[in-house]
Amino acid sequence: MDFALTSEQQRLQRIARQFAYTELWPAAQRLDKAAAPRDAFPASLVRRASELGLRTITIPGEYGGPGAGLLTEVVVMEEIATGDCGFAMTLAHAWREGSLLARWTTPEQRERFLPEFLADPGYLTALASTETHAGSDHGLPYAGDLTAGPQTTAVADGDCWVINGRKRFITNGNVARLVVVWARTETGRPWTEGTSGFLVPAGTPGLQPGRTEDKLGLRLNQNTELVFTDCRVPGANLIGELNRGYQLSEASMAGSKAREAARALGVARSAYELALAWARQRVQGGQAIIGHDLIATRLAGVLQEIELARTLIWRAAWAVDHDPERSRPLEDFAMLYASEMGVRAVTQCLRIFGARGSLRDWPMEKLVRDAATIMLPPIGNEAAWIRAARFIRQHGEPDPLVRSDGPDGLTLPFTPPAD
Ligand SMILES: Cc1cc2nc3c(=O)[nH]c(=O)nc-3n(C[C@H](O)[C@H](O)[C@H](O)COP(=O)(O)OP(=O)(O)OC[C@H]3O[C@@H](n4cnc5c(N)ncnc54)[C@H](O)[C@@H]3O)c2cc1C
Structure with a gap:
């Protein structure tokens, strides 16, 4: 290795x-x-x-x-x-x-x-899926449910598609030059069977950014509504096969959760680096506070979690590159662990700053806001747990992840004793 x-x-x-x-x-x-x-x-x-x-x-x-x-x-x-x-x-x-x-x-x-x-x-580009009533369900999805997933429609008209709907929380929505939008092309079918992807250049008549969200954290990231009103795009802007948008969305999302996890790792790392520097400067009881065991062990605990997260993220990323069949739960695990670790790490580091951790002109409060916001997209952490659980249920015994070299048909002999 x-x-x-x-x-x-x-x-x-x-x-x-x-x-x-x-x-x-x-x-x-x-x-x-x-x-x-x-x-x-x-x-x-x-x-x-x-x-x-x-x-x-x-x-x-x-x-x-x-x-x-x-x-x-x-x-x-x-x-x-x-x-x-x-x-x-x-x-x-x-x-x-x-x-x-x-x-x-x-x-x-x-x-x-x-x-x-x-x-x-x-x-820059944007990818528009979420709507007011469509959130985590685009990642789960609920099989057979017509109301789950995006409700924005694209209707064929001559050699064009006419898109109508309102997307929410779209990263880069107000600055993107090109928007990839998922829209229903078959309203009588669930979104997994009746959705398609379209390329919509910014400035296309009928595409308008709406409100820019005023978020808790990740504030440099622009997050807006995108309103489609009789927005006409050429037939040639359909991406992939008609009605296979869900499958395309899933395939092209490979790697997104590992990237998300790496972002949480970055926040944890900045918190750690700052807290370490402060612990070396701040004197209490006649010595830099890093000399007090509780401070040093708290930092060691954060560093251990950073290492754990990085190892899991690299493993998931390696799997996406080399073993995509088994990569999905690893990506989910990496995102779940890193995003929750980020909040823990930042909170631990915040305490090392004492009262100064709460000051707006000191850096920790921004990191707390950023770490909390990372836990929310691209699908809620609960939805990621559900996806990981489904993977385990679907794959029988032995599940293909538990052994690092893959499944081989061997199971531990186990017959439940009569009880
Ligand atoms: C910074 C940021 C950037 C974003 N960028 C984009 C973007 O570029 N494009 C885009 O399309 N969207 C984007 N989003 C939206 C994001 O994809 C959604 O917020 C996400 O899918 C969750 O949807 P929701 O917020 O409607 O939560 P909901 O789906 O309403 O969920 C609410 C809560 O319920 C939980 N939950 C949902 N279903 C279940 C269940 N079955 N069991 C248990 N718990 C459940 C969720 O985990 C969550 O905690 C962004 C959001 C943020 C915050």
């Missing part, structure tokens, strides 16, 4: 860390405090990240990107999230939708959309 990163992974990690520590972190402290959510959008940092090659890392080599695998992505994501987790989420959409454009569209669609995506350093 080799945990060493390749020289290319180390190169990207260094670039991301330098950017996160010297440019992103200082700017994020200021932008996070903007009163209007729209003013927190870091347009110049998006362009800077593009210059450094960080916006397009998932684009395959044949289209001019480095074609990073998921392990590379989570390594880079952790660094960026250490600088600011909301910004990391903004960028994660460019990674995911960029990859969707490169891998899941037709050659004609790629020719239309990829060159601009690659060339314009400010080009």
